[in-house]
Amino acid sequence: GESVGLHLPTLSVQEGDNSIINCAYSNSASDYFIWYKQESGKGPQFIIDIRSNMDKRQGQRVTVLLNKTVKHLSLQIAATQPGDSAVYFCAENKGTGRRALTFGSGTRLQVQP
Amino acid sequence: DADVTQTPRNRITKTGKRIMLECSQTKGHDRMYWYRQDPGLGLQLIYYSFDVKDINKGEISDGYSVSRQAQAKFSLSLESAIPNQTALYFCATSDLHHNEQFFGPGTRLTVL
Numbered sequence: 001g002e003s004v005g006l007h008l009p010t011l012s013v014q015e016g017d018n019s020i021i022n023c024a025y026s027n028s029a030s031d032y033f034i035w036y037k038q039e040s041g042k043g044p045q046f047i048i049d050i051r052s053n054m055d056k057r058q059g060q061r062v063t064v065l066l067n068k069t070v071k072h073l074s075l076q077i078a079a080t081q082p083g084d085s086a087v088y089f090c091a092e093n094k095g096t097g098r099r100a101l102t103f104g105s106g107t108r109l110q111v112q113p
Numbered sequence: 114d115a116d117v118t119q120t121p122r123n124r125i126t127k128t129g130k131r132i133m134l135e136c137s138q139t140k141g142h143d144r145m146y147w148y149r150q151d152p153g154l155g156l157q158l159i160y161y162s163f164d165v166k167d168i169n170k171g172e173i174s175d176g177y178s179v180s181r182q183a184q185a186k187f188s189l190s191l192e193s194a195i196p197n198q199t200a201l202y203f204c205a206t207s208d209l210h211h212n213e214q215f216f217g218p219g220t221r222l223t224v225l
Contacts, residue, residue: 008153032212043117043203043216044156089155093212100146100171101214105155 008087010108019077021107023090028071032093034101035064035075039086047075047088077109085111116140117217119204125223132191134220136204145187146205146214147171147179156203162187194224 013019025033031052036044050057050064050073057064063076073090087108091101117138126132136145147159148171158171160179168179176198178190191198201221205214 008155034213041219043205043219044214045216046213049213100158100161100169101212102158103148103156 008106008108010110012110012112013080014112015080015082017080019075019080019084019109019111021075021077021088021109023073023075023104023107025071025073025090025092025104027092027094027102028068030092030094033064033066033073034091035062035073036089036091036103037084037086038089038106044089080109080111082111082113085109117204117206117215119202119217119220121220122218123221125225126194127225128195130194130224132194132222134189134202134204134222136187136189136217138185138204138206138215138217140206140208140215141184142206142208142215143184144207144209145181146207147177147187147189148203148205149173150201150203150219152200159189159202191222191224194222196224198222199224 034049035047037047038044048059048062048064050066055066061078065074087106089106090104120135143164146161148156150156157173159177160171161169162181165181180188201219203219204217207214
C-alpha cells in the first residue's frame with residue numbers, strides 16, 4: 001500500500017453519484033488485496049477482497065479493480081449514500097510465507113446530501 | 114465486531130507508567146494482531162502472532178511488548194508510556210486460511 005503515516009486525502013461526492021477510491025501498492029509480489037471501511041469511532045470492517053489472478057471483482061454496490069501492470073487498486077462505490085461516509089483503506093498481503101497485511105494510508109470519503 | 118473485544122476502551126495515563134491493553138476473541142482464530150492508528154492516519158502494525166508460541170515484530174514494535182496467553186487472548190504492553198504513544202489501538206484476528214482480518218472496537222490511549 002501507500003506509505004503508512006501520510007495524512008488522509010479526502011474525496012467529496014454528491015449523494016447518488018459513483019465514487020472511485022484509489023490505492024497504489026508497492027510490492028509486485030503481493031497476491032491478495034482487501035478494502036476496509038472505517039467509520040468514526042469504530043474498527044475497520046471488511047468490504048471486498050481480490051486475488052492477484054483476477055482484475056475485477058464485484059460485490060453489492062462495490063467493485064474492486066486491480067491493475068498489476070501499474071500496481072494500482074481501486075474501489076468503486078455505486079450510487080453513493082450518506083452511510084458510505086467513512087475512511088477507506090486498502091491492504092495488501094505481500095506474498096511472503098508469514099501473512100500479515102500491510103495497510104495503505106486511507107482515503108476519507110465524504111458524501112454530500 | 115463483537116467477536117473481538119478490547120479492554121479498556123479508553124485509558125488516560127501518565128508518562129512512565131506501565132500499561133496493558135487486552136484483546137480477547139471468540140472467533141477461534143489462530144492469528145492475532147495489534148495495530149496503532151494516529152489521528153487522521155492509517156494503521157501501523159505493532160506485533161502479530163500466528164499461534165500461541167509465535168510472536169513477530171511489526172513495523173513499529175519499539176516501546177511495546179506483547180503476550181499471547183492463549184489462543185483467544187493477546188495483550189499489548191507499554192512498559193514505560195510516553196506521550197507520542199497516544200493513539201487508537203486496534204486488535205485484529207484472522208484464521209489460518211483467509212487473509213481477512215476482523216477488528217476489535219479499539220482502545221483510545223492518552224499519555225500525558
